[in-house]
Amino acid sequence: MVRRREHRRGATAVVGGLVGAARSITKEPRAARKAVDFYRGLAETEPDRYRPALAESLGTLGDLLVERNLPAKALPPAQEAVHLYRGLVEADPGGYRPALADALDTLTHVLGMLDRPAEALPPAQEAVAIHRDLAEGKLDTHRFGLSTSLGILGGLLAKLERPTEAQAARDEATALEGEPGDVVAYYRGQAEADPRDRPALAASLQLLCSRLTQQDRPAEALGPAQEAVAIRRNLAEADPRYRRTLAQSLNTLGRVLAKLDRPAEALGPAQEVVAICRGLAEDNAASHRVNLAKSLYTLGDLLAKLDRPAEALGPAQEAVPLWRGLAEADPDANPLYSVGLAVSLHTLSHLLAKLDRPAEALPAAQEAVDLYRELAGPVYSGVFATSLDTLGDLLAKLDRPSDAQAARDEAAAVRGGQPET
Template sequence: MPSTTAAARLLASLARAAQHVPDAATTITEVVASCPRTLLPVAVDVARGGHGPIDDAVAAAVPEATLDHDDLRAWATRIPMSTSALPRTALAIARRLRDSAPDAAARASAAAELANRLDGVGAWTDAVDAAEESVRLHRELDSSGSGLAHSLEVLGGRLAKAGRKDDAVAAAEEAVALYRELGRDAVGPGLALALKSLGVRLAKAGRRAEAVAAAEESVHLYRKLARTDPDAHTSGLALALTKLANRLDEVGRQTESLDAAKEAVGLHRDMMRTDPDAHTRGLAEALDVLGNLMGALGRRADAVPLMAEAITLYRDLAEGEPEAFRSSLAHALSLQGNNLSAIGHAIEALDTVREAERAYRDLTAARPEESPCLAHTLVTLAIVLGPERHEEALTALEEAIRLHESWPERQHDSHPSNHAIAVGYLAAVLDRTGRRTEALALAEKAVRMWRELAEAVPARYSRGLALALHEFGHSLAAVGAKDDELAALRESVRLYEEADRRLPDVVTEELYSARRHLLRIEPAP
């Protein structure tokens, strides 16, 4: 048996060769299987060190390897939950852990880990089954401790991926309640993690104020933990900050949201230097959020390099696990297309959005719950196509609206403005093509939709209402309804002025445009 150092050199050489010679992967499987107790941890370190894509080869050695439960448990902990190098190996170990569990309590714990590992490869239906098994076993054991709480937190996330939003919220709320009963000193990072997950579940259910409160508490707890043990908890803090940035943005607290996203990106960059395998996914998500915020605040030139970096990372992740990351890649591509169009890179923008559209069409064929995302990408496509290609834009917008209207309302509560954006932009395109009666009806509908949103969350949606009113004013002018046009423009300017006080320089151009329109039609004193 070669020494550990020699084995590491051999496996590293085979890993590099496996990128070009398929037989090398088979040799890796045989080598690891020959002495798994010694060579499996070596192979894990080689893969995580970036020597080559050997995940499938190592995973193939696990099912028949002579390993006991304690061995498997020790090696499972060597692979981070967010691994990008070894998701299949981690899954194979998790399956063995559950199947070799010596008792119901151990099987309950292993089933929760299996659920997370299945999620890591995009096997969401199987992940729900494993998480439900974990919760069921804990309940049968009459467990009310951190084991049940953790399993419920895992189940909430898996149910959300399966589209069962109400059940996901219930599981997440029960997890938080159990952790609170145990007391903060007894649960370590468990309550912080459960609160982070609860924030996401509540946001998807449209309960945004509660979602912000949960996310803020999660970040507060992780900060305390990270001060005490930064090596153990900085990663949790960075992930919680990314979620907090999203939650703050959803209620219109953009400045605080931007600060949280910047901090998350900074922390992930620091951790990537020492362990890229564990933090690639986290950095991609943080960059995605920060780039999205920059774009929404009009800082498109700043957003483009951030989104480009996120896209590069998502491509690498999706190459290894397409089921887990294709949706994230498509989302980032769609946002980037909008950014590129705004700074005048028309050809690159169109190519980028077309790629996002193709990806979402493939995803929607298998998972209809992706339909709202496809719809929003089609709106982006219409914007990128511009006024010169209005027939193609009309086709894209009409399909987008059909998708929004055919999808159950509760399924896109987390993106409530997307339908309003589609209706408003279709009205603008119809107005440009001379179909003024249809444009007027749709512009009025868009105003109603934005008004409902703005009444619920003024800081987040009043800017959208201002734009819709301005576009409605154009449609009213086209049919000679001067009094209604004047009323729409006055309200639009007022809302823009309020937004400008809250976010200086962000809506300046939109405000000036609305003011110029109003000055043209305002009666002389």
């Protein structure tokens, strides 16, 4: 059975290098059992930290036993993995739902091997439901998982002598493996027959739009982007739970319009995304605050490109405390937060400089430089040098020529050039 370990790797990142070290030796069931025992002991003393690793090691053990055609031995670890991931999902739905779906697929497969199809049906259906929900938000990321779960479900329904349902599951699985245009065509037909498939049609249009954008074909991407927004707007009007995917499609539409050099038209979608994200962020979830901060950056960037720096200042000022709060709450979790804070501070300092307020811009510019210096590495060298340029310009405006020259010399050094003289 082909497994999708990526979800489990992402979900267990909190345990650091230990999971990776254990995974490298768990190519045999004996080693996998030792890993299970190891993480079970750690999870007894620090459950919040090590239950993800225990769940992953149980899943690995179950997969290895399935590969060796030992389903009776695979059943207990498969069942326990599902139980653990279900608990983890209750605590953190965003982080562990893909891993739960994977574990349910394994359990389904094991029960099928044991010729217990009636018992296998509920976990198979649950896995499909999870993957379908995830795919409505990011079909490009989750369509392989949904296709795999649908294929498993189709085989199971065939065993249960439900051929019509089995064929429907298999048809959808096959469609998902096709090109984005073919995926759209399949879901368009489904939505015409049953409006309940409109979310899937919108997701497929989003997939097509993303592919066309990646291929630098924004003019062709515009139609799918607009259609996805229209569908998701109707869905959100009837059910507020669709606001998140509406914001996603609006954001995509804005990017397409920007690529077509139509920033004035992109402004409306960007403003609507901010409004939606602000509402979603009221629950204080980190993911929603990140999306709000990103949407504020997009809006501010558009206003700056339209030469409206005074209006861009508000979004820039709002973004800074959002990123700061995220970075301070969990400084070691993700460099994204520190990068977001650095970008927002540099943006704020640049806008204040354009508004001829260099004294107010200086602290933000200096903090941005300090953050980029801490991040270091070639990935950030370009933006680090740019932030030093901004700092140098501000210091020059404030009649501090020596400090300004030092910042410019450092920018040149970061770029690999020679200091200015």
